[in-house]
Amino acid sequence: MTVGRSFWMPARGSTGAEGVDRSFYFVFWVSVCFFALIVGLMVFFVVRYRRREGAAPQASPSQNLPLELTWAGIPVILVFVMFYMGMKGMVDLATPPAGAYEIKVLAKRWSWLFEYPNGHVDQDLHVPLDVPVQLLMRSEDVIHSFYVPTFRVKQDVVPGRYTKTWFRATKEGEHLLLCAEYCGTGHSDMLAHVIVHPAGEYRQWLEDAANFVSRMSPADAGRRLYRIQGCAQCHSVDGKSGIGPTFRNVYGYETVMAGGARVLADENYLRESMLNPNAKVVAGFDAIMPTAQGRMSEEQILAVIEYIKTLSDRGTPSAPETTSGPTTTQVSDERP
Numbered sequence: 001m002t003v004g005r006s007f008w009m010p011a012r013g014s015t016g017a018e019g020v021d022r023s024f025y026f027v028f029w030v031s032v033c034f035f036a037l038i039v040g041l042m043v044f045f046v047v048r049y050r051r052r053e054g055a056a057p058q059a060s061p062s063q064n065l066p067l068e069l070t071w072a073g074i075p076v077i078l079v080f081v082m083f084y085m086g087m088k089g090m091v092d093l094a095t096p097p098a099g100a101y102e103i104k105v106l107a108k109r110w111s112w113l114f115e116y117p118n119g120h121v122d123q124d125l126h127v128p129l130d131v132p133v134q135l136l137m138r139s140e141d142v143i144h145s146f147y148v149p150t151f152r153v154k155q156d157v158v159p160g161r162y163t164k165t166w167f168r169a170t171k172e173g174e175h176l177l178l179c180a181e182y183c184g185t186g187h188s189d190m191l192a193h194v195i196v197h198p199a200g201e202y203r204q205w206l207e208d209a210a211n212f213v214s215r216m217s218p219a220d221a222g223r224r225l226y227r228i229q230g231c232a233q234c235h236s237v238d239g240k241s242g243i244g245p246t247f248r249n250v251y252g253y254e255t256v257m258a259g260g261a262r263v264l265a266d267e268n269y270l271r272e273s274m275l276n277p278n279a280k281v282v283a284g285f286d287a288i289m290p291t292a293q294g295r296m297s298e299e300q301i302l303a304v305i306e307y308i309k310t311l312s313d314r315g316t317p318s319a320p321e322t323t324s325g326p327t328t329t330q331v332s333d334e335r336p
Contacts, residue, residue: 214299
């Protein structure tokens with residue numbers, strides 16, 4: 001069921017949305033009424049007091065104090081009401097309740113990463129229903145802006161400092177999350193979702209999500225980590241170069257570094273590139289890759305390496321197919 005949906009606003013999905021909508025519609029209808037009043041009086045005066053033949057101009061009254069007090073006093077009162085509503089809403093949105101559930105947010109070109117208290121990292125923001133959630137946010141590069149339209153929450157994420165915001169979700173399901181500050185060529189792709197779980201299911205989701213590496217094959221886990229760790233924003237898997245070199249046919253091949261040195265891309269090289277990306281920079285690319293130190297475990301790093309191997313013609317060979325029934329041994333005609 002949609003709640004609070006209108007021509008101007010999407011359905012409300014948080015407790016703070018009602019106050020924002022109230023302020024918006026108050027200002028909106030005051031503006032509509034004054035526009036209609038001013039334009040209506042202007043048209044009336046133009047018609048009623050238009051210049052006529054044979055009519056001489058008359059001197060206007062020098063002063064009408066009641067009229068002047070009225071048209072000055074009413075706008076002043078309305079402005080004070082708007083100020084109070086806006087200030088109250090701003091303070092409410094800036095002051096999270098004590099004990100709010102904290103999630104860390106990293107914004108970078110062009111993806112969002114959300115770190116949960118148990119260390120799990122995801123590209124989408126998962127939160128429990130009807131629980132106050134505080135976000136501790138930072139940017140890795142330029143100014144971004146965290147914006148969830150259904151929550152009426154918007155907060156800039158600034159490099160070199162932490163910013164905070166909070167909300168209490170009131171509607172289950174997926175809510176669009178986007179960046180509302182132009183941050184470069186991939187700005188329009190910097191999309192994610194806020195997924196609101198029933199309170200009883202959230203804990204189970206978090207436990208399962210944090211242990212997915214142990215429940216999947218290394219290559220499948222690496223493919224998922226490639227997405228949720230933001231690797232896909234810079235490294236393609238189809239051979240096309242982006243901000244960073246492609247992962248296609250990297251493993252097992254020599255790579256030319258800045259300065260001309262050639263390095264074989266094996267497991268040690270790939271691991272070093274994730275933990276210390278500036279140690280060996282591929283020719284033609286800038287040293288802008290962030291380190292995975294502290295963000296990925298050794299198990300996760302190995303899973304990503306296994307996934308990269310599957311993208312290479314010289315990667316890990318696939319297991320031989322098995323068939324039911326008697327097995328036969330094929331002898332090669334080749335001689336050493």
